[in-house]
Amino acid sequence: QSALTQPASVSGSPGQSITISCTGTSDDLGSSHFVSWYQYYQGTPPQLIIYEVTQRPSGISHRFSGSKSGNTASLTISGLQAEDEGDYFCCSKANDGGFVVFGGGTKVTVL
Amino acid sequence: QVQLQQWGAGRLKPSETLSLTCSISGGNFNAFYWSWIRQSPGKGLEYIGTVDRDGRSDYNPSLKSRVTMSVNRYTKRFSLNLSSVTAADGAVYFCARLLYTSYYMDVWGKGITVTVS
Numbered sequence: 001q002s003a004l005t006q007p008a009s010v011s012g013s014p015g016q017s018i019t020i021s022c023t024g025t026s027d028d029l030g031s032s033h034f035v036s037w038y039q040y041y042q043g044t045p046p047q048l049i050i051y052e053v054t055q056r057p058s059g060i061s062h063r064f065s066g067s068k069s070g071n072t073a074s075l076t077i078s079g080l081q082a083e084d085e086g087d088y089f090c091c092s093k094a095n096d097g098g099f100v101v102f103g104g105g106t107k108v109t110v111l
Numbered sequence: 112q113v114q115l116q117q118w119g120a121g122r123l124k125p126s127e128t129l130s131l132t133c134s135i136s137g138g139n140f141n142a143f144y145w146s147w148i149r150q151s152p153g154k155g156l157e158y159i160g161t162v163d164r165d166g167r168s169d170y171n172p173s174l175k176s177r178v179t180m181s182v183n184r185y186t187k188r189f190s191l192n193l194s195s196v197t198a199a200d201g202a203v204y205f206c207a208r209l210l211y212t213s214y215y216m217d218v219w220g221k222g223i224t225v226t227v228s
Contacts, residue, residue: 003155036215038156045205045219046148046156052213089156093214098158098171099146100214105155 004029004090004103011109012080020106022073022090028101030071034093037066037075040105041086049088050075077108085110113138115220117206123227129193133206133220136187140164144209145182145189146216149202157202161209162189201227 005023012018022037024030035053038046048057050066053073063078073092077084090103119131133145147159160170162180170178174193182189193200204223207216 032214034214036213038216040150040156043222045207045222046216047219048215048217051210051215051217057217087155091156091215094158096172099144099161099169099209099211100158100216102148102156102158 004092004101006088006090006103006106008104009107009109011111012077013111014080014082016080017076017078018080018108020075020077020088020090020108022075022092022103024071024073024092024101025095026071027095029068029073029092031095032093035066035068035073036091037064038089038091039086040089046089080110082110084108113208113218115206115208115218117204117220117223119204119223119225121223121225123196123225125197125227126195127227129196129200129204129225130190131204131206131223131225132188132190134186134188135208138208138218140184140187144211146207146209147180147191147204148207148216149204150222151199151202154202159191159193159204161211163211196225196227198227201225 037050040046094101117133146161162168179192206220208218
């Protein structure tokens, strides 16, 4: 079960938009409508912010949006705020064993 | 409101077995699957496994030989056993509710830090 590939870090200034990529293969992410994203702060449980590629759970800011093209999913954070600093993980239905597979995580820094 | 409460030993010696339990309050236990995920220092989230209400389980292939998960739908609890632990198994362990029709986890326990030394 290979982890999905994410950039280690992404940064942006307050008010800007940033995009985090998540790359898999045609066997997992590429063939799945089941991509989710989690926001994680050390010491707290991960929080679901996107599911089924583009859907936002109730209570999640509209500044978070998801998309997918081919084998790559993306999370865009618009109007970047200081509170958005943290780690972000993508997740997809797995293909070669196990229900799901996570990306390696991306640390977001607000400059 | 669904809540997951987890507990278990937080300090182990190498070769011992990690045992954690997660209790669910609120919500429909039978309508979801139940998962364990861990986060190691400096590393990302790692899927450990999932169990359904009938005890059918699915494990990460890299951990499969050491993992056992069980469930008790009457007490609404599910458990994780990870045998022969090493320092590499030191992590924060989370239990979570998994929506199996869409493969995402929407409710999480607070996490338990497990140290192996």
